[in-house]
Amino acid sequence: MHLSHPACQALCTFWLTLVIWPVGTYGYGIRQPEQTHAERFAPPAEKLRAAEQEAETRVRKDPSDAKALMGLGLVRLRLGQVDAAAANFRRAAAEAPSLAEPESYLAYALWMQGHLDDALRAARAALLLNPHDASAHRYIGRFLLLLGGDRGEAIGHLEEAARTNPEETDAHFDLVMAYRTGGDAANAWAQLRLLQAEFPDDEPRVLYVQGLLASDQGRSPLAIGFFRRALAGDPHLPGAREALGIELAETRDWKEALDLLGPAARDNPQSFRLAYAYALALMNTQHLVEAEAAARQAVSLSPDSSQARALLGQVQARLTSGGEKQP
Amino acid sequence: MSIPARRLAGLAAFVMVSSMPALGLPSARAQNPQPRGVAEKLSSILKGFDENRTAEALEAADRFEREYADNPDALMQLAGLLAVHLQHERAAALYGRVNELRPHSPDILFNLGVALYHCRQLDKAAAALAESADLDERPADTHYSLAVIAAERDDHENAILELHHATERAPSRADYYALLGQEFFKVRYWQGAAGAYRHAAAIEPSEATHFLHLGDALLRFQDLKGAIDAFKHAERLDPQLPEINYLIGFGCETDSQLDQAREFYERQLALVPNHLASLLGAGTVALEQSRFQDGEKFLQAVLAHDSEHVQANYQLGLLWFKTKQYDRAIERFKRVLWLRPDHTQAEYYLYLALSRTHEDAAAEAALAEWKKLEALDRKVRSQEVAYEMARAAHWENAAVLPR
Numbered sequence: 001m002h003l004s005h006p007a008c009q010a011l012c013t014f015w016l017t018l019v020i021w022p023v024g025t026y027g028y029g030i031r032q033p034e035q036t037h038a039e040r041f042a043p044p045a046e047k048l049r050a051a052e053q054e055a056e057t058r059v060r061k062d063p064s065d066a067k068a069l070m071g072l073g074l075v076r077l078r079l080g081q082v083d084a085a086a087a088n089f090r091r092a093a094a095e096a097p098s099l100a101e102p103e104s105y106l107a108y109a110l111w112m113q114g115h116l117d118d119a120l121r122a123a124r125a126a127l128l129l130n131p132h133d134a135s136a137h138r139y140i141g142r143f144l145l146l147l148g149g150d151r152g153e154a155i156g157h158l159e160e161a162a163r164t165n166p167e168e169t170d171a172h173f174d175l176v177m178a179y180r181t182g183g184d185a186a187n188a189w190a191q192l193r194l195l196q197a198e199f200p201d202d203e204p205r206v207l208y209v210q211g212l213l214a215s216d217q218g219r220s221p222l223a224i225g226f227f228r229r230a231l232a233g234d235p236h237l238p239g240a241r242e243a244l245g246i247e248l249a250e251t252r253d254w255k256e257a258l259d260l261l262g263p264a265a266r267d268n269p270q271s272f273r274l275a276y277a278y279a280l281a282l283m284n285t286q287h288l289v290e291a292e293a294a295a296r297q298a299v300s301l302s303p304d305s306s307q308a309r310a311l312l313g314q315v316q317a318r319l320t321s322g323g324e325k326q327p
Numbered sequence: 328m329s330i331p332a333r334r335l336a337g338l339a340a341f342v343m344v345s346s347m348p349a350l351g352l353p354s355a356r357a358q359n360p361q362p363r364g365v366a367e368k369l370s371s372i373l374k375g376f377d378e379n380r381t382a383e384a385l386e387a388a389d390r391f392e393r394e395y396a397d398n399p400d401a402l403m404q405l406a407g408l409l410a411v412h413l414q415h416e417r418a419a420a421l422y423g424r425v426n427e428l429r430p431h432s433p434d435i436l437f438n439l440g441v442a443l444y445h446c447r448q449l450d451k452a453a454a455a456l457a458e459s460a461d462l463d464e465r466p467a468d469t470h471y472s473l474a475v476i477a478a479e480r481d482d483h484e485n486a487i488l489e490l491h492h493a494t495e496r497a498p499s500r501a502d503y504y505a506l507l508g509q510e511f512f513k514v515r516y517w518q519g520a521a522g523a524y525r526h527a528a529a530i531e532p533s534e535a536t537h538f539l540h541l542g543d544a545l546l547r548f549q550d551l552k553g554a555i556d557a558f559k560h561a562e563r564l565d566p567q568l569p570e571i572n573y574l575i576g577f578g579c580e581t582d583s584q585l586d587q588a589r590e591f592y593e594r595q596l597a598l599v600p601n602h603l604a605s606l607l608g609a610g611t612v613a614l615e616q617s618r619f620q621d622g623e624k625f626l627q628a629v630l631a632h633d634s635e636h637v638q639a640n641y642q643l644g645l646l647w648f649k650t651k652q653y654d655r656a657i658e659r660f661k662r663v664l665w666l667r668p669d670h671t672q673a674e675y676y677l678y679l680a681l682s683r684t685h686e687d688a689a690a691e692a693a694l695a696e697w698k699k700l701e702a703l704d705r706k707v708r709s710q711e712v713a714y715e716m717a718r719a720a721h722w723e724n725a726a727v728l729p730r
Contacts, residue, residue, distance in 0.1 A: 037457035040485055041473060043450050162710065166717040185668035186700060190707050193669065197711050200513070217665070222635070 051075045066096035073105055082112045100130035107139045116147055134165035142174050151182050169198045176209050180216055188213060204233035208240045215243065220250045242274055249277045254284040265294065272301040276308055283315050291315045365401045368394075369408060376412040385414070392421065399428040399435075406438065415445035426455075433463035441472060449476055467497035471506075478510055486510045487722070494526070501530035501537065508540055516722040517547035528557075535565035542574065551582040570595065573605045580608055588612050603629055607639055614646050622646050637667050644673065648680055656680045671700040 042050070052075045058068035073088030086109035092102035103126035110119035120143040126136035141158035144150060155178045162171040172191045179188035192209055199206045211226030227244035230237055245260030258281040265271070265278040279294035295312035302308055368391050375384030388405060395401035406421035422439035429435060440456035443449075453476050460469045474489035490507040497503060508523035521544035528537035542557030555578040562571045576591035592609040595602050610625030623646055629639035644659030660677035663670050674697040681690035 037460040037473065038454070040488075041453040041457040041477075166710075166713045169714065186703060187669070189667055189669040190703050193707055194710055194714075198515070198714055200515075219635070 048075060048079055052079065064095050066092040066099060066102060069095065070102055070105060073109070077105075077109060077112070082109055085109045086113065098129060100126040100133045100136060103129065104133055104136045104139065107136065107143075111139070111143065116143055119143055120147065120149075132164055134161045134168050137161035137164065138168055138171050138174070141171070141178070145174065145178055145181075151178055154178055155182075169195070172198070173205060173209060176213070180213065185213075185216070188216075202229070202233055204230040204237050204240070207233065208237055208243070211240075211243060211247070215247055215250075220247050223247045224251065242268070242271075245281075246273060246277045249281050252284070254281050257281045258285055258287075265297075269297070270301065272298055272305070272308070275301055276305075276311065279308075279311055279315065283311070283318070288315055288319045292319060365395065365398075365404065369404055372405070373408055376408075381412075384412075385417070388414075388417070396424075397428065399425045402428070403435065403438070406442070410438075410442055410445070413445075415442055418442040419446050419448070431458075431462060433459040433466070433469070436462070437466070437469050437472070440469075444472065444476060449479065452476060464492070465496065467493045467495075467500065467503070470496065471500075471503055474503075474506060474510075478506065481513075483510055483514045487514075499530055501527040501534065504530065505537060505540070508544065511722065512540070512544065514718065514722065515547075516718050517544050518719060519722050520544035521548070521550070521553075533564060535561040535568055538564065539568060539571065539574075542578070546574075546578060546581075551578055554578045555582060555584075570602070572598065573602060573608070576605065576608050580612055585612050585615055589616070601628075601632065603632060603636075607636070607642070610639070611642050614642055614649070617649075619646055619650055635666055637663060637670065640666065641670065641673050644676060648676055651683075653680045653684045657684070669700060669703060671697065671704045674700050 039047070039050070052072070055068065055072035055075050058065065059072050062068060069088045069092035073085040073092065076082075076085040076088060086106060089102050089106035089109055093099070093106060096102065103122050107119045107122035107126060110116075110122055120140065123136045123139040123143060126133050127140065130136070137157040138161035141154040141156075141161065144154035144157070155175065158171045158175045158178060161168045162175070172194050176188050176191040176195070179185075179191060192206075192213060195203075195206050195209060207226045207230035211223045211230060214220075214226060215223035224244060224247050227240055227247060230240045231244065234240075241260050242264040245257050245264055248254075248257035248260065257277070261274060261278040261281050265274045268274055275294055275298035279291050279298055282288070282291035282294055292312070292315045295308065295315050298308040299305070299312055368387070372384050372387045372391065375381070375387060388409060391405055392402065395405075402421050402425050406418045406425065409415075409421065410418035419439065419442035422435060422442050426432070426435050426439050436455045436459035440452045440454075440459060443452035443455060446452075453473065456469055456473045456476070460473060463469075470489045470493035474486045474493060477483070477486035477489060487507065487510050490503060490510065493503045494500070494507060504523045504527035508520045508527060511517075511519035511523055521541060524537055524541035524544055528534070528541055531537060538557045538561035542554045542561060545551075545554035545557060555575060558571060558575045558578055561568055562575060565571075572591045572595035576588045576595060579585075579591060580588035588608065589612045592605045592612065595605040596609065599605070606625045606629045610622050610629065613619070613622035613625060623643070626639050626643045626646065629636050630643065633639070640659055641663045644656050644663060647653070647656035647659060657677060657680045660673045660680065663673035664677065667673070674693060678690055678693035678697050681687075681693055
């Protein structure tokens with residue numbers, strides 16, 4: 001028994017690379033000329049602390065200044081103070097109810113807090129205020145995909161984000177995912193073309209995407225190569241380790257697959273694909289007791305999966321016949 | 328310690344990766360006249376290093392350091408000597424001490440920064456150099472040093488900004504322009520890269536790599552004649568440049584100079600018989616020139632090495648199509664479309680081949696699919712252009728940023 005290809009279609013991994021920062025301060029725009037060398041070359045943490053102090057001073061000076069509140073929220077987001085940032089964005093939205101940005105930033109903060117439905121609502125609110133808000137389009141697209149919403153609508157928003165703001169190149173990563181999960185290979189590969197034009201060859205996220213597309217074609221050795229290169233460039237790239245583990249299971253490299261899938265399955269207990277691949281790797285390395293638990297998990301996540309039920313049956317049969325050989 | 332090699336994409340995978348010079352050793356800036364007795368002792372330490380009596384030299388340096396612990400000029404000279412002999416940690420510590428004794432000196436801070444850079448303490452090095460630049464913004468090498476550190480951290484904006492400062496102050500430094508070209512290349516601003524390499528080449532007209540990189544940058548924005556000229560100039564300066572014949576061949580092929588392209592691809596293949604890109608190029612040119620047997624030989628050689636090579640499969644499909652072997656062409660184009668489902672030309676030729684074999688329903692389906700791909704292709708191209716323009720606008724603004 002091995003991983004069948006259709007089962008692999010379910011994977012929809014997203015990573016977070018959003019850079020939200022007041023346009024023209026840092027972001028893609030070059031910094032302001034009055035900055036000293038010491039400021040520009042300060043370590044990022046130091047820069048953030050200084051920025052936070054500056055933003056706090058501005059808010060203290062005028063607590064109803066929506067821009068100052070947004071600035072403070074953004075700094076706090078970067079400092080990982082998501083709750084405080086969300087509060088700043090809410091206050092900014094209350095102070096300037098006609099501005100889209102506070103809602104858009106709030107959507108991001110809510111997403112970070114794990115409140116996807118609220119985040120989607122905030123992003124939609126931003127779009128009502130400004131139909132050309134590229135970030136809001138992008139968030140709606142992404143949140144819809146994460147929530148399993150209307151893929152067509154998600155794609156529409158992501159395309160609009162990329163069209164409205166040529167600097168929203170990261171939207172193409174989401175679009176690759178959206179198209180490939182929708183089975184639209186031509187569009188998925190076309191998005192890859194754009195990413196390849198925009199990023200260097202060794203950009204880990206692009207390599208990861210190439211791996212996923214190769215995996216969709218069943219070209220496991222090629223996919224494994226891309227995943228390995230992606231991980232070499234960024235060992236913490238979300239999704240890449242799991243994808244490599246699953247692909248290794250495809251090629252029956254059980255030992256290495258197990259090493260990768262164990263932690264991944266623990267970190268992501270809601271992923272059917274991971275649970276299934278992990279169970280498979282455990283069974284094939286004779287860890288039958290754990291394999292049974294993992295297979296049960298896979299069945300519970302996808303009760304209609306005949307593959308998962310068959311795997312569970314196979315593990316149980318082996319257990320009954322005394323095939324357990326725990327190391 | 329060297330700056331990381333340039334990251335290239337697409338075609339540049341075949342271009343020799345440049346290796347830029349690392350930061351130089353601390354300069355002799357801020358060295359005042361020596362106190363009495365210092366020169367002899369330093370000479371003795373220097374002699375120890377020169378005669379490979381390193382341990383002895385270091386012991387003498389220890390004694391010197393104790394003796395002149397409160398004398399910044401003497402310590403500064405010792406630090407310089409240690410740095411020259413690659414004792415970077417000792418040098419950095421000494422410069423640090425000198426900086427305590429005589430704070431806010433741009434020259435001491437510069438030397439401290441460079442020594443820390445060689446110890447790979449990049450944050451501290453950047454802090455020292457940045458303070459130096461803020462205290463005295465005139466010396467070009469301070470800006471260049473900051474640019475090197477920024478480049479190593481992939482902080483392209485700061486690197487480019489500092490290189491602008493450096494080249495403004497030292498317009499005859501080819502290495503500054505070369506690093507600027509490298510940074511523009513990393514951010515895929517080809518016009519900027521070409522401009523910077525052009526400066527470097529004008530300053531150092533005998534340096535083949537400047538012309539090589541200039542050609543590469545020109546090729547990216549389709550200045551084919553300029554690219555070919557630059558590559559050919561590089562080849563004249565250094566015929567041993569790896570893949571230079573291939574690059575000339577590629578430029579010529581793209582510019583429809585097929586005889587020239589053939590000549591240079593064959594030259595590359597004579598040097599490296601399995602040079603995949605040249606085999607593909609030679610096959611493509613042969614096909615264009617209706618030398619079908621040659622074409623097949625080259626393309627099959629590519630596929631023997633990589634059976635999933637998209638372009639080789641496509642060109643072979645085209646060869647079967649042109650030689651009226653439609654069934655084989657259909658099979659090949661289908662393979663291409665499996666490998667790259669967005670391959671518009673393969674879909675088009677699949678449609679044509681199916682039409683020729685009177686498979687009308689399949690041909691209709693292929694035509695419908697081609698229309699979709701064609702629309703998709705147009706969309707992607709327009710987005711590529713928009714991105715390219717956004718990048719160019721961004722970096723053009725950055726290039727004229729005032730101090």
